Amino acid sequence: MDIFKYVEIDGQSRIPKYRQIVDSIIHNISVGKLNIDQKIPSINSFSEEYLLSRDTVEKAYSILKERQIITSIRGKGYYITRTKLLSKVNILFMINKLSTYKMRIYNSFVNSIGGNSHTDLHIYHCDNSLFLNLLEKNRNAYDYYIIMPHFKTEDLKHISYTDEVVTAINKIAKDKLVIMDNNKLAIEKAFIEIYQDFENDIYNALQHGLQKIKKYEKLFLVYPENSVYPYPRRILHGFRKFCLEFSLDFEILEEIYDDIILKKGDLFITIEESDLVNLVNQIREKEFSLGGDIGVISYNDTPLKELLGITCISTDFKMMGETAARMILDKTKGKVKNPFNFIDRESL
Amino acid sequence: MDIFKYVEIDGQSRIPKYRQIVDSIIHNISVGKLNIDQKIPSINSFSEEYLLSRDTVEKAYSILKERQIITSIRGKGYYITRTKLLSKVNILFMINKLSTYKMRIYNSFVNSIGGNSHTDLHIYHCDNSLFLNLLEKNRNAYDYYIIMPHFKTEDLKHISYTDEVVTAINKIAKDKLVIMDNNKLAIEKAFIEIYQDFENDIYNALQHGLQKIKKYEKLFLVYPENSVYPYPRRILHGFRKFCLEFSLDFEILEEIYDDIILKKGDLFITIEESDLVNLVNQIREKEFSLGGDIGVISYNDTPLKELLGITCISTDFKMMGETAARMILDKTKGKVKNPFNFIDRESL
DNA sequence: TACGATTACAGTACAGTACAGGATACAAAC
DNA sequence: GTTTGTATCCTGTACTGTACTGTAATCGTA
8 A cells, every 4th residue: 555655654763653653644634645434554554564563553553543533343444533623622521411501611611711622512311321322432532521420310329320420430531530510429539620519509508698588488499300300409408408407497399380379478499490480470470579479589590580680599600611611721620619609689 | 126226335434335235224214215025136136236245245134134124035035024123313413503592402302302312412613624524524424414504604605615515415315414594505405404584584573563663763783793603694684674675774783882872762683692681781770661762672582581571583493493303203304494483572 | 770661573363344156945937 | 847046054265453472672760
């Protein structure tokens, strides 16, 4: 084959030969001499042509294969799979579902990380096996792995399935791993960790609003229990802890039904936007005063909630993405708790 | 025999030939070109027609036989036995950016398509070359390609870059292609097309609100010109056409500045949510009445906009995803315009 | 200096792909 | 019955990647 005339192996160099092979193939891809799906010489023919050990060529090819630049088909050969994303920083961003808030984190991250990086987004739908597949398939292919771990159960210690998840995550090189949002997995040592402390966050935020909350007789947390995508149960725990600590009457609801009976003195904390919409509509319908007769606190702030005057307890999603980007760019490591605030408005 | 014209064997491909035969036949069954009890070519005639070794064809047939998709009768031939194949359908969903609305389309699509499919999401950031690479890399890897084509320029005819995009899209098998949202590319024949007719949609929707719009003296369209992710310019054209047709005074703004001077009788149409928030805040600040002194129409509806009583002109994102899913499941093909509505509320 | 890790080489073995050819058993048409 | 075409099974050959083995030279560091 004459395809590889332009590969130069320097016997004198201090750079290992297998690295030279890797680099020259990457170079040939970047200058367009090698294109996607193109076959590259077999290990045998390459080693014969350049008087190299088969082992050396194999090593180079296996590195390129790990980085997903080439793939191998047993009995056929090696083929180019990627022609882009070289010399850039490649980031894999894995989230459980696509919500408004995850989207805002992702977008603020992509904006902050800048043009010298490429970020792929993958959604694993809270599915353990899908997550494991994704991770296995992309092992070593990226420079950073940003993972938001949210799975069907939070009680991670007793489920073997999630054990697999934890071991899979732990197999990622520590300096490539960024854990976001959830810190309750037994991840040994992540490079970067930006988390919400769900239990204490809601507890502390509600405490900030205690004076106003005390005006109400009973607290309702609308927590979607049977949702396909579960919310952290620690939100529940933090809410309960707060209510018990300050001797407040409380109840957990699964959703705001259409025929819900509202009473003066009720205070609702909603998580899903649909529940908030339903609730406010019913308050208006029954001519209660929002923030007077009935209080509403919404989880996760948005600009439109501000316009509506809805009191919120919320983490700062934009900052979450920005912090992750900044820490990667600055190569700082460590654990950072993302700020969580009580945002006082008219609905309380 | 000419029965098997539709089998494609690529000698260069990294997929083994026998696998290509298997996939080809399964694909032809799933699209209905091969029916139950139908005879398929003998090993000999198949191998001669496609210049393959008999062994290769035999291997493919024996795999299909093992999977009970075909049966063999000694001395006669091979026959299809099963047309219901419950293999998972893989779908590639390509969008230009991750906005609230794209997200809603995606989520409603994934919900509607059901558990027997797997949908991967890829974001190409309006970047032509990134788009081309994604497509090239995933060529033949999916059963359906759902593409929302939005690129840096809409004037697609004069830019060679986007010519490449069009040819790349046209290379996708017609029965695997779903074009969404944008119908102004010269795509020859897509399997499914669900589009917004941006220019006529805004024109018609505004016409529905003409009586109320006439109360205002001047119309402002807040159209982010220099955004990283451009909005279709046909929105502009439709707006202009409407204003000219009905002799309304109008102006195009790039954004709502903090020091904007509001006048009684102004009517604003905002596209970005941030502009809507800014605008409403300023209206409140300057103690104008929303819907009285100053009118507001927002592009793209959301539940919270309903709560706020913001009049909207909007397409139905949920339906867009659902329609795509339904058409794929039902194997119907054709062009469908997604509904676009004028939603009358208090802000006008 | 000594040790361990990396690099590079050589050899062996195994498994998958694709081709070519041959032998046999069955079915249908002549 | 013969001929033709069919599936089925067998052999062999020449590639391919994958996975080990052992050996020697080199380099950095303790």
